[in-house]
Amino acid sequence: MDKYKNTEAIVIKQRHSKEQDLLVTLLTPQDGKITTLAKGVKNIKSSRLGSLQLGNIIKAHLYQKNNFFWLSETKTIKQFLQTDKNLAQLNLLFYFLEIINRLIADNQQIEGIYTISKNIINSIDNNQITNYIKNEILFLQTLGFGSSPEIINTFKNKKYKECQQLLKQYFESIIEKPLESNKLFK
Helix, strand or coil: CCEEEEEEEEEEEEEEECCCEEEEEEEECCCEEEEEEECCCCCCCCCCHHHHCCCCEEEEEEEEECCEEEEEEEEEEECHHHCCCCHHHHHHHHHHHHHHHHHCCCCCCCCCHHHHHHHHHHHHHCCCHHHHHHHHHHHHHHHCCCCCHHHHHHHHCCCHHHHHHHHHHHHHHHHCCCCCHHHCCC
16 A cells, blocks of 8 residues: 655664665654665755755655655754764764664664654754763663663763763673774774
């Protein structure tokens, strides 16, 4: 059955597909993590490419056919790179988007994950590390992984740098691979 839908979404990944097309991975409130095809988006006349930058929150118009989504139109709701960001903020954004992409399966919808992810991106954007870490812990708990007492105690004791290191180690133990985004700014 063919259908059209409008949804808010977070852009979490882009991959090139053919000369003018992009495969864009989105996190949506209703459908979870989905991959869409944005035909002709790299064409110089296309206005959609600016909306599809990593970390942007967009309004997406999708066409679904045979369990595949085509991205027809986009409108930026919140642009992450609209204002100047420091390298730590960019690194945190890429780190978190990699975590979303690795921990959530395609077409998997988990209640509350979209809102928590949006809060994390807003925390990064506003440079609110305490809120960022609190939502990272909530993200883990909502996915069903829980968090160790050590992570909770370091957060409560306001040892944020140590808490972030413990969270990174925990994410890597779940993924069973080192995160690639940390290598970007070393």
